[in-house]
Every structure is written in C-alpha cells, then in structure tokens.
Amino acid sequence: SQQGEEDPQALSIQEGENATMNCSYKTSINNLQWYRQNSGRGLVHLILIRSNEREKHSGRLRVTLDTSKKSSSLLITASRAADTASYFCANAGGTSYGKLTFGQGTILTVHP
Amino acid sequence: DVKVTQSSRYLVKRTGEKVFLECVQDMDHENMFWYRQDPGLGLRLIYFSYDVKMKEKGDIPEGYSVSREKKERFSLILESASTNQTSMYLCASHGRRGGANVLTFGAGSRLTVL
Numbered sequence: 389s390q391q392g393e394e395d396p397q398a399l400s401i402q403e404g405e406n407a408t409m410n411c412s413y414k415t416s417i418n419n420l421q422w423y424r425q426n427s428g429r430g431l432v433h434l435i436l437i438r439s440n441e442r443e444k445h446s447g448r449l450r451v452t453l454d455t456s457k458k459s460s461s462l463l464i465t466a467s468r469a470a471d472t473a474s475y476f477c478a479n480a481g482g483t484s485y486g487k488l489t490f491g492q493g494t495i496l497t498v499h500p
Numbered sequence: 501d502v503k504v505t506q507s508s509r510y511l512v513k514r515t516g517e518k519v520f521l522e523c524v525q526d527m528d529h530e531n532m533f534w535y536r537q538d539p540g541l542g543l544r545l546i547y548f549s550y551d552v553k554m555k556e557k558g559d560i561p562e563g564y565s566v567s568r569e570k571k572e573r574f575s576l577i578l579e580s581a582s583t584n585q586t587s588m589y590l591c592a593s594h595g596r597r598g599g600a601n602v603l604t605f606g607a608g609s610r611l612t613v614l
Contacts, residue, residue, distance in 0.1 A: 391542060421602060430504070430590055430605030431543075433597065476542065478603075486531045486594025486601060487558075492542035 392477050392491030400497045407467050409494040411477035412459040419480040420453055420460045421488065424473045431476060434462075469500045503527075506591050506606035513613050519578040521609050523591030531594035532574035533603070534558075534566065536587045543590065549574055581613045 394411045401407055411420075418439050423431040437444045437453045437460065444451045450463040464471055474495050478488040507522040525532065531550050535543040535558075545558030549568040563585060567575040574593075578585055588610050592603040 391544075419600075423603075423605075428608070428610070430607045431592075431603070432605070433602040436600045436602060486533070486603060487545065487548060488603060489545075490535075490543040492540065 391489055392479055394475075394477060394491040394494050396494060397492070398495045398497070400499065401467060402499050403467060403469055405467055405498075407464040407471070407496055407498070409462045409475050409477075409496070410459065411461070411491045412457070413479050413481075413489070414458065415479070415481050415489075417453065417455055417458050417460065417479050417481070420451075421478045421480070422449075422451060422460075422462050423476045423478060423490075425476065425493070426473050434475075464496075467496075467498045469498050472496060472498050504591055504593055504604050504606040506589075506609045508609050509607060511609060511611045513581050513611065515582055515613060517581050517613075519581050519611065519613075521576040521578075521589055521591070521611070523574045523576070523606055524572050525574075525593040525604070526572065527593060527595055527604065528571065529593040529595035529604075530571070532568065533592045533594065534564075534574065534576045535590045535592065536560070537590055537608075538587050546576065546589075578611075581611075583613050585611065586613045587611060 421436045422434045425431045474493045477491040504525045533548040534546045547566040565577045591606040
C-alpha cells in the first residue's frame with residue numbers, strides 16, 4: 389500500500405507541552421502536506437513542505453522533511469486545548485491532479 | 501471564504517437502496533475527489549475527476565460510481581448500498597489556496613446502511 393504510516397496513533401499531553409507527530413511512506417515523497425480534522429468534520433490544510441525544503445514554520449507549527457528517509461514530522465509547540473484534533477500527513481508522490489495519499493492519522497488530545 | 505459543500509451531513513439508508521452524495525465547490529477548481537474515512541484506515545480515495553465528464557478510479561472504487569456533469573458539482577453514487585459502505589464520506593476539491601495547491605474539504609457525509 390502507498391498509504392502513509394503515522395505514529396503515534398494517539399497522543400495525550402497537557403496544555404503548554406509540545407506535540408510531535410511522525411509520518412513515513414514507502415514511496416518517494418513530493419510536496420508533503422499536513423491536515424487537521426476536528427471530530428466529525430472535514431480536513432483543513434495546515435502546511436505544505438516541498439521536496440527541496442528541509443524545514444518549514446507556520447505560527448506554532450514546525451514541519452521537517454527527510455526525503456532520503458521518506459519521512460516527515462509535525463511539531464506543535466505550546467499546545468492548547470483547542471489543538472485537540474486528528475492530524476494527517478498527505479503525500480502527492482509522483483502523481484498529478486492533486487491526488488494525495490494520506491497517512492492513518494494521529495489523534496491528539498490536549499488536556500487543559 | 502472558499503467552500504466545498506456536501507448536501508447531507510447524516511444519512512441512514514437500507515441495504516439495496518440507491519444513494520446519492522452531492523458535493524459542490526465554489527472555487528472553479530478542475531479537480532475533485534471523493535474519499536471514505538474509516539477508523540484505523542485513514543482516508544482512502546474512491547474516485548476523482550480532473551474535468552467535466554472525466555473521472556478516474558481511486559484505490560477503492562468497487563461498489564461506487566460518480567458523475568461530473570458540471571464543473572462545480574461532483575456526485576458519488578452507491579448503486580446498491582451495502583452495510584460495509586457505512587462510513588464517513590469526504591469530498592474535496594484541489595486548487596490554489598494561500599500560494600500552494602492544496603485540497604479543500606467539505607464537512608463530510610456520515611452514511612449508515614442498515
């Protein structure tokens with residue numbers, strides 16, 4: 389399967405702590421994206437990191453990409469209860485038309 | 501704000517019924533997608549469309565068909581619903597947003613087949 393593998397599957401932390409989620413693929417990574425999903429809702433795009441980038445920041449989000457290891461990580465710093473959600477990585481691979489292959493997701497719970 | 505609208509948030513159908521899930525986007529995007537989401541399995545692509553009347557199978561097209569008669573509308577059809585099609589269905593369109601080509605998702609349609 390080309391589906392991404394994410395770990396951990398679930399993460400429970402206290403407000404103010406950092407949360408790190410990891411994602412890996414068996415196929416080559418191209419334009420790796422991260423999405424967030426609140427319970428029972430659709431996914432919302434968070435950040436995209438291109439194949440020639442190694443690190444990218446957006447507010448409290450930091451994404452790294454290692455194309456040789458076909459892996460990426462998402463770090464959320466100083467987490468808040470409102471960050472509680474599922475987080476998915478998505479790989480464009482070598483495809484066109486915006487066809488993405490998603491990871492299985494990490495469920496993040498941030499306790500107040 | 502840009503929008504992808506799925507007409508039904510919750511549906512309950514009986515085995516054998518024909519089911520239509522409608523999706524409309526207002527961003528003039530060419531590419532649209534239908535995914536299903538199941539616990540532990542993540543999102544799996546059912547079908548996608550890269551232009552009006554054009555469609556391609558995704559990873560799990562069996563038991564589904566699609567229709568794209570107009571650019572803004574992409575419909576998912578279950579010809580004869582079965583209990584293993586109970587799932588969350590997510591529609592998305594692909595296009596430029598914030599300087600990058602990304603997917604914009606609808607809120608989802610949760611289908612229960614009894």
